[in-house]
Amino acid sequence: xxxxxxxxxxxxxxxxxxxxxxxxxxxxxxxxxxxxxxxxxxxxxxxxxxxxxxxxxxxxxxxxxxxxxxxxxxxxxxxxxxxxxxxxxxxxx
Numbered sequence: 001x002x003x004x005x006x007x008x009x010x011x012x013x014x015x016x017x018x019x020x021x022x023x024x025x026x027x028x029x030x031x032x033x034x035x036x037x038x039x040x041x042x043x044x045x046x047x048x049x050x051x052x053x054x055x056x057x058x059x060x061x062x063x064x065x066x067x068x069x070x071x072x073x074x075x076x077x078x079x080x081x082x083x084x085x086x087x088x089x090x091x092x093x
Contacts, residue, residue, distance in 0.1 A: 003035065027080035038089035043082075 001017045004027040008014060010041035015035040016027035026032055047075050056062065 001033075004032070038086075040086075040089070042089055042092075043085045048081055048085055050083075052078065055081055063093045 016032035018032040
């Protein structure tokens with residue numbers, strides 16, 4: 001088996017496993033074993049937005065100055081709002 005990567009017409013990168021003797025076009029046609037991450041279209045984006053809003057408020061990150069001076073890093077808040085959704089996708093896969 002070999003790994004083949006390509007980019008689709010919408011700009012998404014993909015990876016699939018195909019037999020050693022197969023040409024890469026086999027993977028593009030949907031044959032082979034997908035090695036993509038879970039479909040992020042299944043994320044509940046409304047829940048992410050709600051969680052992000054609530055976390056920003058809880059950490060008192062309501063102004064640009066707050067973001068620049070707070071001990072709570074913005075990146076950690078962003079990750080926390082999205083992380084549970086992404087982990088849920090992997091569990092469902």
